[in-house]
Amino acid sequence: MSKYWRRFYLFLVFLFLYAPILVLMVFSFNEGRTRGNWEGFSLVWYQSLFQDAEVLAAVRNTFVVAIITTIASTVIGTLGAIGIYQYRPKNRKRILAVNQIPVINPDIVLAVGLMVLFRSLTLDFGLFTLILAHIAFTVPYVVLSVLPKLKQMPKALPEAAMDLGATP
Known part of the structure; x- marks a missing residue:
């Protein structure tokens, strides 16, 4: 062709x-x-x-969920990637395999699992559980995005940062 x-x-x-x-x-x-x-x-x-109040409330809730999820998953995922990066390669592969499960699984499987978890913890479905579910969905993607950049980072950079006063 x-x-x-x-x-x-x-x-x-x-x-x-x-x-x-x-x-x-x-x-x-x-x-x-x-x-x-x-x-x-x-x-x-x-x-x-x-002019529809329900639509405006839905838009507001969408932005609230998006902003909180973005901030929380970025912080948790970045800290997780830094922690995973510091493991030995054998343990790192195991943890990354567990991290891949939400990425590989269909979203509905994780959603049903989270629904069962929230019900067993007697949490009412609402904005809080929606944010928790979105964080659970997005953290593995943050880890997978940050980890390659950590591997590209020069090995001496953390030592140089500690020499300048950064804490480990």
Whole structure:
């Protein structure tokens, strides 16, 4: 298959994937109630969307979960990667194998496991358990992202930092 046909095929695949999204974006500005007929440009649907208190609460909760999860998983994952990096290679491989389980497993398996755990601890489902679940999902990815950078770091860098007053 020539380079032209491969690119054309790739274009068709992307068109198939993204055309419905583009159509929805365009018709979200439609003044009419039906999505099949264009009746004029309007922002009325977005106005009603941003006046809905439940939607605004959901958006706020989304940002709260995202910010807290990002901060917590970055801190926990980075500290975990530093700890794993300091293990002997044999033990490091074992710990990394355990770290890979949430990455390899389907997300639904971890979600059901966390649901059972939260129920057994008699935790009510809410924002707190949602944040804990998101942290459990994201920490392994942080470890896998930070560990290669630690391996690239010069071996003398931690010693130099301690010479300058950093604590171990």
